Amino acid sequence: MxxxxxxxxxxxxxxxxxxxxxxxxxxxxxxxxxxxxxxxxxxxKRGRTINLAIAERGLQALRAAGLADIALRRSVMMRGRMVHPRDGISGLQRYGVDDSEVIWSIxxxxxxxxxxxxxxxxxxxxxxxxxxxxxxxxxxxxxxxxxxxxxxxxxxxxxxxxxxxxxxxxxxxxxxxxxxxxxEPLGHGYKELEIPPSPGRNRFAIEPNALHIWPRGRHMCIATPNIAGSFNVTLFLPLHGSYPSFDTLRDAATASVYFHQDFPDLLPLMPRFHDDYDTHPVGKIxxxxxxxxxxxxxxxxxxxxxxxxxxxxxxxxxxxxxxxxxxxxxxxxxxxxxxxxxxxxxxxxxxxxxxxxxxxxxxYVEMRDSVADPHYIAKHELGARLAERAPQHFMPRYRMVTFTLLPYAYAYERGRVQDQWLDQWLADAPDPDNLSLDAAVTALQATLSPLPPLSAQLAAYHATDAVSSFPTYKPVSHRLPDRLGVLSNPE
CATH class of the missing domain: 3.50.50.60 (FAD/NAD(P)-binding domain)
Structure with missing residues (x-):
């Protein structure tokens, strides 16, 4: 027919x-x-070339089209966030458990x-x-x-x-x-800059297999790699208001002073900074x-x-x-x-x-601010330990979104519950090393339903199953310990 x-x-x-x-x-x-x-x-057009990130959901669609392998050959692997703090040493925060959980810049x-x-x-x-x-x-x-x-x-x-x-x-x-x-305007905008390839055999001026972040609170820069050896750099700032904003950084002269102050390691990597800043438009978000x-x-x-x-x-x-x-x-x-x-x-x-x-x-808040926050880092560490010990019951939300086919709505709700859970466990002992991991795992398994298997994820991805078939909680009769009582009655 x-x-x-x-x-x-x-x-x-x-x-x-x-x-x-x-x-x-x-x-x-x-x-x-x-x-x-x-x-x-x-x-x-130069200045409008934000790279795209291919994650598992996009890969699954490309597999359906028979194009996943060739797309990956044209991409650069990113293992995690390379965080460049204002003061201190840069460090990689992995997205997943190993190189089987990465995203791709294309x-x-x-x-x-x-x-x-x-x-x-x-x-x-x-x-x-x-x-x-x-x-x-x-x-x-x-x-x-x-x-x-x-x-x-x-x-x-x-x-x-x-x-x-x-x-x-x-x-x-x-x-x-x-x-x-x-x-709903965010009130923030972006401007694109570039780190060109380095001369010689090592084409990349900085670590190629990472998404680089310079978090500075209300503003930040990120850099994503290109297969040719360059990096797309994106500056995110408030559109209006007090310094720094795009209102107050109207040209390369004022912006270079700001970069010298807030991104001193990044500015020398961009020899065309003045030309790029003055000619590239400000995008609204x-x-x-x-x-x-x-x-x-x-x-x-x-x-x-x-x-x-x-x-x-x-x-x-x-x-x-x-x-x-x-x-x-x-x-x-x-x-x-x-x-x-x-x-x-x-x-x-x-x-x-x-x-x-x-x-x-x-x-956005996490990238520009939280990645350098001690409480966020502690939650990240505790979550990683729980995911390793009880992988069927705990997975960080970022991994659910990026490396599974779990519906976004399910990942959002499950992530909200897990985040509350981590906050409760860290309330009295901010250092994960001082917590009983065995006790945390026992409470976790008594409270949260196992994560749906891949077969159920594929069914939902292909429109043959519904989000409602993926429970987040176990029955209400599974009570939480007193310190987690806030989660014992899911509404």
Missing amino acids: ARQAITLIGGGPVGALLAQLLARRGFAVNVFEKRSDPRRVNVV SRNGLNTLLLDAAEAAGATFHFGHALTDADINAQTITLSDSHYVQRKYHAGLLIGADGAGSALRAAMDLYRPLGIRV ATLYLDRWHIDGRAVLIGDAAHAIAPFHGQGMNCGFEDTVVLADLLTDGSRDSAAALEEFQRIRKPNADAIAAMTLEN
């Missing part, structure tokens, strides 16, 4: 991956992208090129230089303007918006039927929430078009890639029509998108 025609708006990584997954399953897929084909011209343009080639090979058709200017949701037609400003109408079939945080399709859908759009992601069976939004988040957990692309797998599975399943499939897609994915948005903002 012939499958329905699908029109995708947006040919970035999420749109290209979805196009490939759907085309491989027999859908007729047309993709309209307002930008030029990145494989034909150099469309990457250029957006490189990954996009890989996905576009694969989608075209699967049978999807791409139309570059075509910007959406209008959409008639009732008639399921769209109006596009090409690079010569010539407008044409097309019959769309099922419309899917993968056109990012500034989605034109989202705007058209909202005019037809309000989607409950809410944008916000979180996008929608009450509704679809209109009946006619149009739906995925990825950043539905739930744009801040970049502080490295999960934006991974979350969007999860969207593509779930949506492709639901549209392929013949047991429901398009309207029911899109409603189910929203039911499954929206709680998870909301959860990763919340965890991302919390991770």
Whole structure:
């Protein structure tokens, strides 16, 4: 039986991956992208080149597309956070237990090129230089303007918006039927700088297999490696207000004084600092929430078009890639029509998108401040010991988010409970070395349900299981010790 025609708006990584997954399953897929084909011209602008982080969720989607191995060959492994304190010695805080739990840094343009080639090979058709200017949701037609400003109408079939945080399709859908759009600015922005490759055999100027962080409280710098030996450096500051902010650091002259003071080891690594700072724009950071992601069976939004988040957990692309797998599975399943499939897609994915948005903002505070805080370090150490002794009952939230397929919503709730648990155990003995690990493990196993196995995680990832089937707690009859009584009655 012939499958329905699908029109995708947006040919970035999420749109290209979805196009490939759907085309491989027999859908007729047309993709309209307002930008030029990145494989034909150099469309990457300096200062807008934030690297993407591939974690387990993204890898699973790439495995479904048959592209995981080649993507990893174009990436640089990052074992953990290399923290550069204001005073003291830099140190690596591992993301996972060993090199089986790492994340991968890849250029957006490189990954996009890989996905576009694969989608075209699967049978999807791409139309570059075509910007959406209008959409008639009732008639399921769209109006596009090409690079010569010539407008044409097309019959769309099922419309899917993968056109990012500034989605034109989202705007058209909202005019037809309000989607409950809410944008929450963070009040912070970012500017991109660069550490170029070093001359000689060792191309990397600093440790290549790490995400580098210079935490400074309300502000920070991070650096992610590129396979060519350079690092993308991102400065995060408040947009407005007192020093330091982008208001008070308007040019390279004032910014260099600030870098000499707060990042003295980083500044000498950036010989083009003055040029980069003065020419690269300041990006704004916000979180996008929608009450509704679809209109009946006619149009739906995925990825950043539905739930744009801040970049502080490295999960934006991974979350969007999860969207593509779930949506492709639901549209392929013949047991429901398009309207029911899109409603189910929203039911499954929206709680998870909301959860990763919340965890991302919390991770920003952790990255810029907590990683250098003694209490955070103690909790990190105790959590690592519990994970080693009782791996079926305790896993740090970062690992759940980054190295498993556990639904984001489950990881968020489980992480909240575990964090309270660690705080309680460290309240009277701030040094983990002074705690009875045996007692902690016994209490933990009596309180929290075992983590769901991989088979259940895969079922949830592929939309055949629900978050509600993953319990966080054991039955309430399992009472906690008095010192943990706050968690004994889960509401």
